[in-house]
Amino acid sequence: MCRMENPNPNETLPSLPDGDQEVPSTSKKKRKRPTWPLWTILGILGLIAVAAISAFSGYQSGITLRTDAKETQVASEIQQQFDLAQQDMANKQYDRARQRLQYVIQLDPNYPGATEKLADVLLELNTTATPTAAPTPTLTPTPDTRGVDELFSQAQTNLANNDWSNTINTLLTLRKNDPTYQTVAVDDMLFLALRNRGADKILKEADLEGGIYDLSLAERFGPLDTEAESYLTWARIYILGASFWQIDWKQSVYYFEQVAPQLPNLRDGSGMTATERYRKALIGYGDSLLQDDPCSAVDQYQQALSLGSDPNAEDGLSKAEKECSGNSDKSSNNQDNNSQSASPTNTPEPAQPTSAPQPTEAPQATQAPTEAPQPTEAPTAAPQPTEPPQPTEAPTEAPQPTEAPQPTATSSS
Secondary structure (H helix, E strand, O other), X not given: OOOOOOOOOOOOOOOOOOOOOOHHHHHHHHHOOOXXXXXXXXXXXXXXXXXXXXXXXXXXXXXXXXXXXXXXHHHHHHHHHHHHHHHHHHXXXXXXXXXHHHHHHHHOOOOOOHHHHHHHHHHHHHHOOOOOOOOOXXXXXXXXXXXXXXXXHHHXXXXXXXXXXXXXXXXXXXXXXXXXXXXXHHHHHHHHHHHXXXXXXXXXXXOHHHHXXXXXXXXXXXXXXXXXXXXXXXXXXXXXXXXXXXXXXXXXXXXXXXXXXXXXXXXXXXXXXXXXXXXXXXXXXXXXXXXXOHHHHHHHHHXXXXXXXXXXXXXXXXXXXXXXXXXXXXXXXXXXXXXXXXXXXXXXXXXXXXXXXXXXXXXXXXXXXXXXXXXXOHHHHOOXXXXXXXXXXXXXXXXXXXXXXXXXXXXXX
16 A cells, blocks of 8 residues: 655654555545535425415415405395385384394394384384284184174073083183183183083092093192092092902902992992992902901901891801801810920829829929919919819819929929
């Protein structure tokens, strides 16, 4: 390799290893970087900025144009409505002019002259009773062409004659022809007619559902009196009791025992009165209790027979009494057996008349503090074993004297 000559002989050159003599020239080449990519990027960014500014300016100008167009359209509409309002005022159509001026003020409260015109229109409306333009009502054909006064008079006549249905129909026709004709008097007459017709349906016609409906309609015109309210209540309870008929006799008894004392002759379409239904419900309830609870069935049959004779109730009562007495005998025998099983094996000894020493041992029980009250009853039970005709009564009172030998048994042990 050729070496570089040092122009200055007095200056020493740094020693370089072999093969590295051209390193300084290489580093100089690396420091010289091209600058065209930087200018390209800056140019692109500038173009983007110009495009964004142009787009924003166009958007703003578009919004401005649209706003101006809208304002121009609204201004044109306001001017048109104001002119039409003035024409309506000239034609004395003040109601339409009022609507137009209110619309103008709603769009532009500061529109010149709108407030003053509206004040003039309101003044004209308040001072002159100008009828508003309304569509002509279509007349529906009706078979009854009599006048309203005649209908009202006819309704009064029907009400005085207790003809409730014709009264209601006449008043409904009157109200259809003229809803504003003596509304208070028409309402009072409808209330009376509906109330009385509902009561008659419940009490006389056996139409409980229809009576409930009429009384419910009467409640819309005014409160029902106490009597009508009771009719409504008992009719509803009757229907509830009938809904459980032959399904749940207990529920039927529960409802009809409330109705029968109050309205015994109340009936429905079946023709059975409340009393009759109550009596049959008692028999049915007794039949359902005959197998499981005959003693309770006796009470049901007896109540049914108190309302009237019935062969089925009599047969059921006899069966229930036998079953109830048999069950009571069985229960008493069970109690006797339980008492005998609870007594010790030597309980028959007090029944012998020769076993006199046992009562003498009874005072020993007074030493036990827990059984002190029992020896007081022992002398009363002691004479019973001496009576032969009453051997069966001895076991019932045997537990009292048999408890006396218990202290002797402990002492002997």
